[in-house]
Amino acid sequence: MLACGFGLAAMPAVADDETVKPAGVVELFTSQGCSSCPPADAALKKLIDDGKVVALSYHVDYWNYLGWADTLASKDNTARQYAYAKMLGRSGVYTPQAVLNGRDHINGADLDGINSRLSAMNSTGKGLDVPVEASVRKDEIDIKIGAGSGKANVVVVYFNREQLVDVKKGENSGKRISYWHSVRDIQTIGMWDGKPADFVLPASVLNEGDNGGCAVLLQKMKDSETPGAILGATTVMADNTAN
Template sequence: MSGSRPVRSILLALGLGLVALPVAAGEQQGVVELFTSQGCSSCPPADAALKSLIDEGKVVALAYHVDYWNYLGWADTLATKDNTARQYAYAKMLGRNGVYTPQAVLNGRDHINGADLKGINGKLEAMNIAGKGLAVPVDAAVREDEIDIKIGAGDGKANVVVVYFNRQQFVDVKKGENSGRKISYWHAVRDIQTIGMWDGKPASFVLPASILKEGENGGCAVLLQKMKDDETPGPILGAATVMAGNAAN
């Protein structure tokens, strides 16, 4: 389980089922969704890599804690079944027979070891050059007690997905492969919600700012994401991030 292996893997059947920070399409390199676990000895370097991406501010960066390593002796305190289900849905989309940690899914199109920061940046750059980056403008900002979301024009249809996360959390891991480590986790996802559809025309959505919760530590990302079918996510066309405690003028 522990040791020099760079990536934890598991082969399971796919059948298991406020200063606002707008992220304009032309300003960002892409979306990085890291699937990680407190019970995975290979994950802390990937968690640190995600923090580096957040600090650089060039991508929308999200950490989905999964629960399938809990049997190793430590139940991930940030894991949800929905996070695990999203990773399995991506595996289906990618044509994979299983899932692993740490896995980074890029723009909903490809995946890579989440600790490979150079590889992540390289793949995102290649996607942008190939026209597979964030092509649709998305803006999200807190104004008084509302979150205003505006999506520009583009081609096709997509879901408007809101991913709620906590900006930072410290966890004292007491058991399992990372026993004795105090780890700082960033942008850990706590809920995922589809709030509407986009049909290629400019669209606006409004949410109550109270959904950010968690005081100054809350945030959310808005993802404009195509779907391969009702259960299978596809390419992300645009994205924006909003943090609690900050407001646009």
Template sequence: MPALKTFRLRLIGSLFLLAALPAAAEETAPQTTQVKTEADGLEVTQPKGVVELFTSQGCASCPPADAALKHLIDDGSIVALSYHVDYWNYLGWADTLASKENTARQYAYAKMFGRNGVYTPQAVLNGRDQVNGANLSGIKGRLIALSGADAGMKVPISAERKDDEIDITIGEGDGKANVVIVYFNRQKVVDVEKGENSGKKMSYWHAVRDIQTIGMWDGTSARFVLPASVLDQEKDSGCAILLQQMKDAETPGAIVGAATLMAAP
């Protein structure tokens, strides 16, 4: 067993299922909102929320969560990302999409939530809450609750490609936050040859391949310009722009704004 402190969701799944909201809340879809800042006239349709799924090709409990994430992506109004972690590689299959950075992000969230370890599949919502990643109705219900508690997407972000540049505009709001760019592949199909999912052909969506902090936001409207080449390094890729507050230098906190942008076809 590795030194990392991890837990199998299937052993304690009932504990995490308690996080689901009452059925009345779960059956209602989260709402999108229009936000306009008077200073710069930025008006965008805010996403319903941000869902960060921590998953693994070597985890037998994860395929239902991967399918749930695809459902959220198809919804079109949720920023949904799949972070493949590497701590189940010892079971016999090295996850082809996993990275130490993805694992480190999950452990940073565990610290923020006051948890002693990590598990898969875990869905982190708006950087504020977490549920079983396979509990689709629970995810939707928690996003509704967060939005209703003024813990949704508050700051408008627009991202568009202009010739050889990516133009990111962030509106006004309260507080400070990091501007985080999460690069992902739209879809990856993997033949899993060993481990708990041996023999299965798996489709993964919005699998994260890189995470970069490109700057700070201080509550005033801001603009960031990146070369479009950073998005075009891989075919069929995209990026999410996350405006994320920090608990400290290494611990992520609430996500208060988000947007996505796909690479040129």
């Protein structure tokens, strides 16, 4: 079942031994072909500008039949949304959907609701409690995961900082829309068992130029294919701006 209609500025500098904990992770599932999505895309941009959350935009492909094939969509993005639907006990998916901390969902255009639910999660032990850091050093990305409890996957989500799209057909025909932190690939790079762990990636994965970035998500799994709660997260940009 489908339904249509239903981010990040630099954080303050801190000392080396201090980590700024994001207020949460917002994963927006959106489509260039959905007339209800532009307000959610704008809300995600506000979250990115605010700089307090890890904000990601996953373009899905199931609205392409409406007359405009989303230029940023991928089957992997759609599969991630369906996997979340399974985890949430839902029979279908919709856009714009925002998944919060891998635990709950809300209409992606409801900015006040997103902030309110993230605040409630932080006060009830469902926030990002495991420190996660990432930084670019020469030709490498150094990732550091702190201590905690349980087991989780270390997931790297690669995205483009900004892309401007002229939508020429479909429900949003004639609109020029700026999309931020649009996901282009997802990769699990390792496992975490509750102990501090370090990982290294080549900096080239961020893409050439200054438009690339990635988020590091420490995410539990319900099973081998079903994502669960996110325990920690951060982002790093091609220009080495971490959040």
